[in-house]
Amino acid sequence: MHFGFSRKKTECDFICILLHPMLLSPLPSFEQDFILPVIRNQNFPYLFLHEETSWERAIYENQDLNIVKKMAEFINNNYMEKLSLADIAAAGAVGQSKCCKLFARFFFQTPTMYLTQHRLTKSMELLLNTDLPVIEIALSVGFGSASYYTETFRKWIGKTPSEFRKEGKFHSQ
Structure with a gap:
């Protein structure tokens, strides 16, 4: 725990947020919604890594x-297709075992869980922003059937896609 004082010699709070660079790339909306407002706000101090400094370059490399x-x-570009672990590993030119280890290390989940989470996120956007039927949404985000999609959605989100859509439309009014 750190303790500090402001220029007025009064107690102050410290907030430290460490973001892994990987968080910025897969979801452009994350960067736009959360990172750029912080970077553009002169009141928020932050450290921008420069490739000229060896320890900072090591992170990039x-x-x-x-x-x-x-x-x-x-995954982000092909989630709507049928993807296997072998397909995902091939995208990184690694074996399936290394693929799983890297996802566990950087995302704390399996590649399949990452894919499912991404599909569900995309489906939630469609549920809230379109009137497409649930089956059409399920197929458009890469689920093989509406029943599997609904089962997975309920397991992860705690409600059916229809309930989620209804609640979302209710809250937006």
């Missing part, structure tokens, strides 16, 4: 980070 970034981008 981390091969595992580059590999997992390629695999995450592959």
Whole structure:
């Protein structure tokens, strides 16, 4: 725990947020919604890594980070297709075992869980912003059937897609 004083010699709070660079790339909306407002606000001090400094360059050059970034981008760009673990691993030019280890290290989940989470996120956007039927949404985000989609949605979100849509429309009024 740290203790500090302001210029007026009164107690102050410290907030430290450490963001892994991987968080910025897979979801452009994350960067736009959360990172850019902080970076553009002169009242928030932050450290921007520069490639000229050796320890900072090492972060940029981390091969595992580059590999997992390629695999995450592959999922983000192809989630609507039928994807296997082999497909995801091939996107990073690694074996399936290394693929799983990298996802566990950087995302604290399996590649399949990452894919499912991404599909569900995309489906929630469609549920709230369109009037497409649930089956059409399920198929458009890569689920094989509406029943599997509904089962997965309920397991992860705690309600059916229809209930989620209804609640979302109710709260937006």
